[in-house]
Amino acid sequence: xxxxxxxxxxxxxxxxxxxxxxxxxxxxxxxxxxxxxxxxxxxxxxxxxxxxxxxxxxxxxxxxxxxxxxxxxxxxxxxxxxxxxxxxxxxxxxxxxxxxxxxxxxxxxx
Amino acid sequence: xxxxxxxxxxxxxxxxxxxxxxxxxxxxxxxxxxxxxxxxxxxxxxxxxxxxxxxxxxxxxxxxxxxxxxxxxxxxxxxxxxxxxxxxxxxxxxxxxxxxxxxxxxxxxx
Numbered sequence: 001x002x003x004x005x006x007x008x009x010x011x012x013x014x015x016x017x018x019x020x021x022x023x024x025x026x027x028x029x030x031x032x033x034x035x036x037x038x039x040x041x042x043x044x045x046x047x048x049x050x051x052x053x054x055x056x057x058x059x060x061x062x063x064x065x066x067x068x069x070x071x072x073x074x075x076x077x078x079x080x081x082x083x084x085x086x087x088x089x090x091x092x093x094x095x096x097x098x099x100x101x102x103x104x105x106x107x108x109x110x
Numbered sequence: 111x112x113x114x115x116x117x118x119x120x121x122x123x124x125x126x127x128x129x130x131x132x133x134x135x136x137x138x139x140x141x142x143x144x145x146x147x148x149x150x151x152x153x154x155x156x157x158x159x160x161x162x163x164x165x166x167x168x169x170x171x172x173x174x175x176x177x178x179x180x181x182x183x184x185x186x187x188x189x190x191x192x193x194x195x196x197x198x199x200x201x202x203x204x205x206x207x208x209x210x211x212x213x214x215x216x217x218x219x220x
Binding site: 092 | 114117118121122124125126127130133134137138139185188191192194195197198201202204205
């Protein structure tokens with residue numbers, strides 16, 4: 001997955017309160033799909049769509065253990081969001097640096 | 111806008127490479143809609159849809175100045191993403207703390 005596709009998929013996955021709640025729950029440790037579904041008043045097939053979307057974004061990995069599907073959070077994948085935010089901050093800081101250079105020595109700017 | 115609605119709107123807005131590029135460009139300073147549109151090989155009406163989505167998420171504010179619509183980035187709104195990520199980290203750290211408490215003194219856990 002290219003970097004921008006990874007970001008697209010991660011941001012789409014995070015744009016839903018149910019999926020964010022699943023990520024939060026998985027931050028406490030692995031859980032089965034049925035444990036994850038329990039707090040939500042939605043039908044299992046709809047819940048499974050959320051799990052599949054989280055899986056295809058790479059935020060969640062799942063594995064069958066007997067008849068139970070276990071889910072774990074992939075924090076590395078969530079780190080792409082931190083990476084993108086850091087990139088924006090570098091842009092802002094570059095701007096601030098240019099502004100202070102201008103204030104300190106306006107002659108240097110042509 | 112409730113907190114989870116703000117997050118939904120911000121994450122949807124960020125789930126597109128054109129919109130992320132606009133945010134990055136606005137990190138360098140305010141720009142008009144036509145300046146923002148220039149690097150993209152898409153029709154202006156399509157580009158305006160992106161701008162409107164950024165505006166409705168609160169990430170971008172726009173104002174008409176004569177015949178020109180100027181756009182500025184609202185970094186405060188982007189900070190909701192940092193807030194959400196911090197919340198997840200606190201969940202992970204809470205988990206790590208519980209694990210170390212267990213390792214240090216398993217008798218304390220019932």
